[in-house]
Structures are given as C-alpha cells and as structure tokens.
Amino acid sequence: MRPDEILDLDPVIHVPTRLAILSLLATMKSASFSYLKKSIGVTDGNLSTHLNKLDEHQYIQITKTFQGKRPLTTCSLTDRGRKAFMAYIQRMEQIIKTQKME
C-alpha cells in the first residue's frame, strides 16, 4: 500500500477508545453503556463523548429505555458503522501486510 494511503485511515474510528467500542459492538447485537464502560475501562464522561461522536457519524445507534425504574442505554452498530469499521480493518491489515512482506 502507498504510504499516503495511511493518512486516509478513518479518523472517526482511529481513536483507540472508539476502536475499542466498535471492536466490541462488531461482535454482539447490542451492548449496554455499563457493559462497554466496564469492558473498556473508561469514565462515564469519556465513554459518552466517544459514543456521541460515533452516533453523530451514524456508525452506532443509541437507544435509551428503562429497566424497571432505572434508565438503560444500549448501543448497537449500524450497517454504515459496520461497513466503515470493516473498511478500516482491511486498510490496517494492508499496512501490516506491507510490513510482513519486507
């Protein structure tokens, strides 16, 4: 791959916390806010910021409901998000392959 193509890595996905969120969501139908928080090990505020960014780009869908009287926030990957994530993974795979070939 050409080195300038590395600069095209999707900046919405490339941030490690967001990469961690998408990696998790790609493997499950949906995940609760508290599950993501615990799995990734980030603060509420930090997780919210990154989820909102992914939501803005329509990479994930955020659903707010109630479990009994407690609010429950769940997130799931959209088709657009899955496509973008897979494109990112493929591009990163190419970068790695270039290194392995040398």
Next chain:
Amino acid sequence: MRPDEILDLDPVIHVPTRLAILSLLATMKSASFSYLKKSIGVTDGNLSTHLNKLDEHQYIQITKTFQGKRPLTTCSLTDRGRKAFMAYIQRMEQIIKTQKME
C-alpha cells in the same frame, strides 16, 4: 484480546502521519526528508513536527549533513523505534484477528 488493551496502543506511533513515516523507515536503511515528504504527501512543517516527535522518543535518528552546498536531512529507525513499531503492529494484528474470528 481484551478491549481495554486497545487503549494501550502506543500513542507516539498511532498518529497516521507517524505510522506512515515508520512504515517507510522500517523497510529501508534511511530516507531523506524530501523522499518522506513526497511519499507521504505532507507539508514541510507537518513532517518536521512528526519527525521531531519520533526523535524525542528516540524512535528515529535524524542526521543533518550536506550534499554539495545543499543541506541534506536523513532519517533512520533506531533499534528502540523498530521494537516499538513491531510491538504496535503485533497489537494491531491481534485486534484484527479478534474481528476475523467472529
């Protein structure tokens, strides 16, 4: 791999321009400033900033000499830089593998 391990991706390497620089330097003994600039497609100022950051962390060595009367800046990967870059690539490979297994 655990999702929280994604947050451990080396932030010195993870920035796309620096990832592009290291990908190039990993495949050659040394490269001139102008070669890197042309290959990656960045401005002088931008490239300088990122090279300095890599130099600060002792991931690359910057050598300034002269070619005739013209100053010549060349960069090469240090052992420390190669080790850090390989660790980054391996970690990223794990992230990708996790996705492929699903």
